[in-house]
Each structure stands twice: as C-alpha cells, then as structure tokens.
Amino acid sequence: MNLRMISTTNSRHRNSEKGTHKNTKLPALGASLAVPVVSASTSMALPSHGMQELLLPSRGIRQLLSPMPSLSTFPAHTSISVSMERSASPRIVCRSGFLKSAAAVKVIVSNGRPDGERGEIRLGLPSKGRMAGNTLDLLKRCQLSVEQLNPRQYVADIPQLSNLQVWFQRPEDIVRELLSGHLDIGIVGLDTVSEYGQGNKDLIIVHEALDYGHCRLSLAIPKYGIFEKIKSMKELALMAQWTDKKPLRVATGFTYLGHKFMKENGLKYVSFSTGEGALEAAPAMGTADVILDVVSSGTTLRENNLKEIEGGTVLESQAVLVASRKSLVQREGVLDTTHKILERLEAHLEAVSQSMVTVNMTGSSAEEVAKRVLSLPSLSGLEGLTVSPVFRKRDEEVVADCYAISICVPKNMLDISVQQLRAIGASRVLVSPLTCILDEGSPRWQQLLSELRL
Ligand SMILES: Nc1ncnc2c1ncn2[C@@H]1O[C@H](COP(=O)(O)OP(=O)(O)OP(=O)(O)O)[C@@H](O)[C@H]1O
Numbered sequence: 001m002n003l004r005m006i007s008t009t010n011s012r013h014r015n016s017e018k019g020t021h022k023n024t025k026l027p028a029l030g031a032s033l034a035v036p037v038v039s040a041s042t043s044m045a046l047p048s049h050g051m052q053e054l055l056l057p058s059r060g061i062r063q064l065l066s067p068m069p070s071l072s073t074f075p076a077h078t079s080i081s082v083s084m085e086r087s088a089s090p091r092i093v094c095r096s097g098f099l100k101s102a103a104a105v106k107v108i109v110s111n112g113r114p115d116g117e118r119g120e121i122r123l124g125l126p127s128k129g130r131m132a133g134n135t136l137d138l139l140k141r142c143q144l145s146v147e148q149l150n151p152r153q154y155v156a157d158i159p160q161l162s163n164l165q166v167w168f169q170r171p172e173d174i175v176r177e178l179l180s181g182h183l184d185i186g187i188v189g190l191d192t193v194s195e196y197g198q199g200n201k202d203l204i205i206v207h208e209a210l211d212y213g214h215c216r217l218s219l220a221i222p223k224y225g226i227f228e229k230i231k232s233m234k235e236l237a238l239m240a241q242w243t244d245k246k247p248l249r250v251a252t253g254f255t256y257l258g259h260k261f262m263k264e265n266g267l268k269y270v271s272f273s274t275g276e277g278a279l280e281a282a283p284a285m286g287t288a289d290v291i292l293d294v295v296s297s298g299t300t301l302r303e304n305n306l307k308e309i310e311g312g313t314v315l316e317s318q319a320v321l322v323a324s325r326k327s328l329v330q331r332e333g334v335l336d337t338t339h340k341i342l343e344r345l346e347a348h349l350e351a352v353s354q355s356m357v358t359v360n361m362t363g364s365s366a367e368e369v370a371k372r373v374l375s376l377p378s379l380s381g382l383e384g385l386t387v388s389p390v391f392r393k394r395d396e397e398v399v400a401d402c403y404a405i406s407i408c409v410p411k412n413m414l415d416i417s418v419q420q421l422r423a424i425g426a427s428r429v430l431v432s433p434l435t436c437i438l439d440e441g442s443p444r445w446q447q448l449l450s451e452l453r454l
C-alpha cells in the first residue's frame, strides 16, 4: 500500500489576518493522468509551518488506485514527509517547512503500483522444481509457514512476518527481479544467483548455506573418442583440435559463467549453445562436444558416458538467501525483515546440525567430572557443558555421587563422541534433537551490516 502526495500552491487562499489556510480545490488527478481512480481522493490544507494530520478510512485505501504524480509541483521551500501506520484508520502526517504561499496537498492512496513505490516487502521463492518444495519445507521448519491459498496462486503470505508478500517465481526470474527492484529478498541456488546476477554488486548473499539443493556446476566431457585420455582442464585447453573455425562446442544453460570459466582456463576457441534440459545427450547426438551443467550424484553423467575432469568445477552450489542491496538500504522494513528471516534460518540450521547428549557419570565432584569430559578435545559443547548432581536415595540417605552431563555435539561427531564418553565412564546415553539455537550475535548479520556500511 502506497501513499503519494502532490501539493499545489495558491496564494489566493491565504487568509493573512487569521494566519490560516483554506483547503484548495484540486482538479481530479485520476482524470488528468488517465489512470482509473476508483473513488475520490482526499485533500488537506498544508500549513506554512508545522504539522497537519489526516485520518483515512481503511476501506477507502483498498478502493483507491493511484497515478504517480510528480513531486516537482512542491514549492521550493516545502519539505513534506508522510508517515503511515498500518492500522484500522491509517494516519498521514504532513510536516512542512516555510511556505511562501498557501498549499494544499492531495493524498492518494494506492494498492501498490507502480513497483518503485510499493509499500510491501517482497520475498521471491522458487515456483517449481526441486527447489520449490525444499524451500517451503525449510521455512516451515523455521516456523515461517507460507500460506498459499492454492498451488496455482503465485502470491502468498507468511503470517509471522508482517507486510511481507511471497512471490513464487522461476529461480532465474527471482534473480532478475531482485535486480530490477520488483523483489527485495529471495531464496535460490548459488548457481542461479551467479549466472543471472552476473557479478552485479546489488546482490548480497545473506545466508550462503541453507543446506539443500547441493550440487556443483561442472564441465563434463565424453569418456570416448578424442576425449578418452583427457583428464584435466589443462589437457583440454592444450588439445590442438580447437581453432577459430572449429571451436570447442559447449552445451549449457550457464553461458555467463561458462564464458568466464573458459577464458580463465585459457580456452580461446569456444562456442556455446544454450539448452534447458537433457544437455547430457548433446555430445552423443553430435550437437556439442562437451557440456557445462549441474551435477549432484553424478548418475546422469555416468549414464550418458560423460566424465568430470580435474579443475572442471565452476562452482559448488546450494540454496542461499539473497537480497538486493538497494532494497536493504532504501526500502523501509526490508533490513529488519531480512534480519528476522536470517535469525530463524540460523537458529534452525544450527540446531539441526547438533544433538543434545546427556549422560550420567560417577565422580568425586562436579569439577572433577567436567575436567574428565573437557579433556577430550572433541567434547567442548557450544559454550562448555552443564554438570548437575543426580540425587539418589541410598540406605535412607539422599546422596549425590553421580552427575548428569549435558553437552551439544555436532551430529557428524555423534558416534565418536558417545564412544569417547563411554570410555571415560559415562553410562546411559540420552540423545535428543534440538529445534532451535538462538545465539546472541550473528556473524552473518554483522557481516551484512558492515557490507551495507551500517
Ligand atoms: N541434481 C540436482 N541436485 C540438487 N540440486 C540441483 C540439481 N539440479 C539442480 N539443482 C539445483 O536446483 C536449482 C533448480 O534446478 P533446475 O533449474 O534444473 O530446476 P528443476 O528443479 O530441475 O526443475 P525443472 O527442470 O523442471 O525446471 C538449480 O539451480 C540448482 O541450484
């Protein structure tokens, strides 16, 4: 929802004796700019100094569409700011500096067009393919549930994030729209950001490892024929076959990265053909010599008699959270919403990489038990470990000769950690999953602020 204002000056309306101004009757803006205005807009007198308030009915806001009037109609000494709260009756406050003559301001409330003036924050998510489902799953696990009325609808809400609109788009379009200002934040593969972002500094990777969509962009060559003995990019570049007239033909959907990569690797004679799917068939069909495509398990390459070579990986990719620098700096609320999303992603991703291990251990004191555990270098916890006495009844007496130790262990170290704990006397190992780790300072957030010079 946007607000736009114009003002006109008209000294005839100045009442110098009383020092007040009358509302100026303004011509119908909608008519003059040929944009349909669904219902009448409203105007207000602007004082030469001070503040003017206007209350708008929220119903009117939904009904009105706005043209984009030029602000050049403001008198030179006018400074006007509009602030608006999202409430049942939004309030518009106009502050003016010194005005040479009386002014009237016409306020037009729109539903968000054109895009440069939109009020909502927009998050782009992949609309189809493997990234789509995984992205929604991840957000759900972060307690950010995307509410889409039906799967064919391309716009949705995340109730936990106010003033945020989700737009489902193809991954490459998400990157393009971040650059054009139609989106503010997005989640896509790093390969897509790198290819379609083309190194544009407006794109900032806010979280570089969302832990799905893992793949690599690789050059793959046939295992047979002239490539049979070729094992590296160096050897490929040294092949005498490639000339100006007969360049190495590469089939790829990644021409920007492809050009760059080939140049960096000293391949001068290269031509590209673009394709979207089933590129692995191109060499066997004779439409290309080699391919440059994403590889995950390597099965598709193997099944098509192709191989990767040393130095042939262009980049390692996984899903990332990316934002437009311009939006982060200029659009109200984008930085704050990005922070909220980042916090939830980090809290969840950090938690799922850890397990909480609780063991019982006998010992002479809490310190002695703690020393025994901390002597193992892999068992240092996130910020140390918790040791608490376990009280037991023995011969009518309550004793505490045993301690419960709770420690966070990286999931990939779980087996070895349990073995080590057992070796130093741990009994009964309890392992529980963590759902959320809310750390105080986030290096990624600090990094983002410093990148934005904030
Ligand atoms: N085999 C794969 N394994 C894991 N991630 C992949 C794989 N292939 C692609 N990706 C990631 O998913 C993103 C989207 O892939 P892609 O454009 O091929 O769409 P898709 O999910 O295959 O759907 P479609 O082919 O129908 O468009 C890629 O940019 C990449 O980051």
Ligand SMILES: O=P(O)(O)OC[C@H]1O[C@H](OP(=O)(O)OP(=O)(O)O)[C@H](O)[C@@H]1O
Binding pocket: 276, 277, 278, 279, 280, 293, 294, 295, 296, 297, 298, 299, 300, 301
């Ligand atoms: O190394 P692998 O695990 O075999 O995965 C690699 C394949 O995955 C992608 O294709 P996808 O399955 O998305 O189909 P597409 O060609 O229609 O994009 C990619 O284009 C490869 O063909």
